[in-house]
Amino acid sequence: MKRFVLGIVIFLMCAGGATGQSIPVSQDTESCIECHASLHPGIVAEWKKSRHALITPEEALKRSSLERRISVEKVPEKLAKNKVGCAECHTLNPESHKDTFEHNNYRVHSVVTPQDCATCHASEVGEYGKNLMAHAYANLVENPVYQDLAGAINGVQSFSKMKTTLNAPDERTSADSCLYCHGTKVQVIGMRKVNTDAGEMEIPVLSGWPNQGVGRLNPDGSKGSCAACHTRHQFSIKMARKPYTCAQCHKGPDVPAYAVYKVSKHGNIYSALEKEWDFTAVPWRVGKDFTAPTCATCHVSLLINDTGDIVVKRTHEMNNRLPWRIFGLIYAHPHPKSPSTFLIKNKAGLSLPTELTGEPVAEFLIDEKEQDRRLQNLKKVCLSCHGSGWVNGHFSLFENTIRTTNEMTLTATKIILSAWDEGVASGLAQKDSIFNEAIEKKWVEQWLFYANSTRFASAMAGADYGAFANGRWYLSKNIQEMLDVIGCKGKRRE
Amino acid sequence: MKRFVLGIVIFLMCAGGATGQSIPVSQDTESCIECHASLHPGIVAEWKKSRHALITPEEALKRSSLERRISVEKVPEKLAKNKVGCAECHTLNPESHKDTFEHNNYRVHSVVTPQDCATCHASEVGEYGKNLMAHAYANLVENPVYQDLAGAINGVQSFSKMKTTLNAPDERTSADSCLYCHGTKVQVIGMRKVNTDAGEMEIPVLSGWPNQGVGRLNPDGSKGSCAACHTRHQFSIKMARKPYTCAQCHKGPDVPAYAVYKVSKHGNIYSALEKEWDFTAVPWRVGKDFTAPTCATCHVSLLINDTGDIVVKRTHEMNNRLPWRIFGLIYAHPHPKSPSTFLIKNKAGLSLPTELTGEPVAEFLIDEKEQDRRLQNLKKVCLSCHGSGWVNGHFSLFENTIRTTNEMTLTATKIILSAWDEGVASGLAQKDSIFNEAIEKKWVEQWLFYANSTRFASAMAGADYGAFANGRWYLSKNIQEMLDVIGCKGKRRE
């Protein structure tokens, strides 16, 4: 009986995950842990559960190319034979890190960056850099149209003599609002002294910190934060593959991807059955490891079929499977060629990928051929579980929805243009903000919330968001309400 | 030790579910799988996990009547002794299927219908046909009031000379919006050629496809799609019993059942503890298999108590436990007698179960006695876990809420009637749409969103939806806003 119980214990240890106790740890990391295990027990405990603590890069490199999670062919000698621990990441590239500081004879930095991660995950970092997301800071902060919008949202308004004055938003408000997801600019702005058990220490004070936005500007000049999706310090692939990670930024009315997914058939299958799926398998086997896609399945992951053939390759350039850009702009349009969208200028001189009246600024956008290439890429995932008639029918609905939602936005735009013409509101001609008055904000909701929700609902088959939940109901109601505002305010001027 | 490991393996195989490898597969299905396993690996892998692949109808029929999931007494010989595979369903009833096509010497159809499923599940299909849901297509498309509403939501509006024009919605928009849940009309509209590894093939082109709406009109003349709730191709009872399935269509502001459930005590228990429940047990044992109801528990499932007595019988006629109809119409009212609600006419000639001012159109609605019968049916479920004082108190709150929300809707209706009278909006007298103007849309929200959410919150004890989340807060605010619109617009005309 003893042997049996021992057997169970051994069995459970093997099945439940190795404890990583036999993997070597560097001397450097051991000296970090010595203090930090009691200072921040959660961080150390989490890391111990991570793959970084359970395999050395050298062993990881021995896996077959499909199973491998490291994308470089060779890892620096110093890092290869130990767990990837505190010191391995937080002392990398000290020269390029402006946040490097002396700490118990180590040159340490707090902000681990994509450039650091690229030591082992170079392809992923390279691909990711081609996404709009990696450039999300400049795309917001360097684009005058978005700055006008962000100011109108985040600025404090004061009131006096029946008028409001809009003040520019302060830095911390921006960090707490748009830049929470877009990423802040993290800079060393001084040093502070801390009393510790080991005596007084001097550590850098960072502005824009904490932040893990997708386009964060880092103290080493790199862009983004891998931790936005690969959450520190467990770096769980299970977590990155589940939809909650994307939901951190893609759930609100401006980009309701997760909300739509939840009520879609795919989301239903996920919610009901995901407990039985394997979220750690690499490569990821369609039908066996999972029976419905998550965000990662369609947009990122390496998928294989039952016989081991590749369905789609892994990509961290999510654009790669996206022909259309359906949110965040006034009209849905073909994806921009360059991820630096703030460089786009339309004929009217605005940093927008379409004219105000919807015509695409073609020179900055991918052409139909490239759109089709990306669509075919995406369809490979669909076809794993659906016939071609089904898939074609689905995309036919979606492209029709792109057209009609653009038309409904055009109608709202014509109303706002009339409002400016008639003097009911002040816009471009008056050199006033185009986002600060009530009717202008209704116009924004037409495209930023309603057209957009309707398109997500269509793209991912979450019907309610195309009907009543911020969908067509509001798209049609909003136009009538804009008319009422003009009627009411226009009358007042007579 | 070897014996031990073998033991573990055997144990896990038994516990984890049979693999179904010893169950016979028909020759026909095997030839489907030959190609489709690599073409659509997800479908085949899912099906392999389904009960259909793990037991033959013949074996299934041997179960006791309480445990049985097949409701016919006898299954056609041809089907009885094999797994229920691709060919078994997709080649059934070829004569009645207008979508039947020749495919490698088989007469195949893509759209498996309730009539096909009835081969083994006749009672369920029969009961389901008595629900409003089975008739959801005609109830929407044949009812002029709803067509007016759907047109006002889904039609593209254009703008010119300070006026909007509402265009009729195109077919694909309707399919992507209301009909996504209600069901489309699926028809063969031609054939297309596909190049495959096995040469060129001709397959039908279907309009209204893909769709799995609850009232879908099928190419064989039947109504509905069992896959709306019993998701292909795993057909998991676990999934049908979890609330995410109902949430596909019952979550938006027009019918927030799932949203309310989530924040109710029942939903809380479900979310926290459901991992420990048995969602596959048939019959379903109160308290043992689960400790709080899901949608299916109250409205569909066969429940037994600890000693094996039946608490309630299974029914796919969900009306059976529903005395009131609390959403989708202007006023809450007793359930309609016939599921074909488009046939109802009120005194004013509108296809509505009440007058505009709320009086029920009694001849088309169930009487108090039938309401009470259904309520007692529903209460049987409640009484499994609650005392009679609790249950009576609960329904007393609910019936009071039906009354007050109807009153608040009547107030909004009187305002809209005044608006039409005063010429502030154009309605029935002017033969104009009653849903196309801003103030009319506010009136719709009064009943379609707010009265309705308040009632669901009361019915299922999810308090926030009766207070601030689309509940009484909005019900009361909306009336004041309607008044303001009349005031503002009325003034303009003076």
Next chain:
Amino acid sequence: MKRFVLGIVIFLMCAGGATGQSIPVSQDTESCIECHASLHPGIVAEWKKSRHALITPEEALKRSSLERRISVEKVPEKLAKNKVGCAECHTLNPESHKDTFEHNNYRVHSVVTPQDCATCHASEVGEYGKNLMAHAYANLVENPVYQDLAGAINGVQSFSKMKTTLNAPDERTSADSCLYCHGTKVQVIGMRKVNTDAGEMEIPVLSGWPNQGVGRLNPDGSKGSCAACHTRHQFSIKMARKPYTCAQCHKGPDVPAYAVYKVSKHGNIYSALEKEWDFTAVPWRVGKDFTAPTCATCHVSLLINDTGDIVVKRTHEMNNRLPWRIFGLIYAHPHPKSPSTFLIKNKAGLSLPTELTGEPVAEFLIDEKEQDRRLQNLKKVCLSCHGSGWVNGHFSLFENTIRTTNEMTLTATKIILSAWDEGVASGLAQKDSIFNEAIEKKWVEQWLFYANSTRFASAMAGADYGAFANGRWYLSKNIQEMLDVIGCKGKRRE
């Protein structure tokens, strides 16, 4: 092989939880179960899964102080040696229970109260009594400002001659709305006769029942309902620690804590990985038992680190870790000193913790020193997993958000004060309700929904609720819409 199977069974029994069959049950409880197991099988089955059925108080008291869940040093002899069953709770303190009734020779009451629970859990009940929540009934019902607000929400409005009349809400509507969470007043209002298998019985009729609101007034004079969070009859600590329990009342637009948590990084980690956590461990070990906080982690639970040192002590006085009160009132302000907030009066004579223009009513609120003590308490939890730079940065953003949202509320308040001055609406000076007109309701949304959501988003890092989901977008838009209403209605009066 037999021995092996037996071993598995024994192993699973030990691992899966004791069945409690060997724990003694009182004669009294056995006679309850005799009938009620078949009358209400769900209740009995749930209770059997509870800790109350799996250990006697006497055994529970032998645990070390960190592991112990009973907070008294001694349990009454009569209760110590049996399971805590039906009779143990439902016959406690019969003298003080006005709902006590004779039932098969027992003096039974339906409504088990905090005073009953205090027999074993005295500290928790004592601490809980110091929370605002325990006083949630009087804080609402005895505060004239809130009564004005509740009346404007819950009262039925009628319409005649282009005017609305607001009627006082009936008792059942209040119970179904605000008091669902705040708690009702439960009173015996008569007796009713019930026919049972054991003959006719007489049992009390309770008003305000069912209810499990946090501030319920009980028939024994005590306040609150432990079952609000410790759900009957499983009383699962797992459930109380999961966020769904708090979500029952803290999810709507007036207090979107759970909604914000869901899209925060913490919520993401919880959703993706909670299946691997230990929700029953007492004490709760940071990093080992869980890797991200739930509501309970930060606000209630006893936490220890890896070496067994206490991080924070358990408290059922949640105020203890809360320096600011960020919802439910016009401005965020330091926490009130006394939980009986209806006793607060500002200079204008209103029961509000600030003036209408935002200045705190200092004498009723905690001072900066106490605020700091509570903040340091809370930070202890944060520092388990985050460095001090991170934690300081986080709270710097939060305190800035408190300031800016208060400023945006002040702007809205100045507009409403102007509206009252200009006669566009009727307010304090006119002795009219300050919550019944459309523009007043917009003002309420400014603080009750938008300022508040923005603060929760900042406090718990759920970005969307600080930007587009009821956050700064609406905070800024609402001010412009209030201006438009004044413009439109003001014009009408000219």
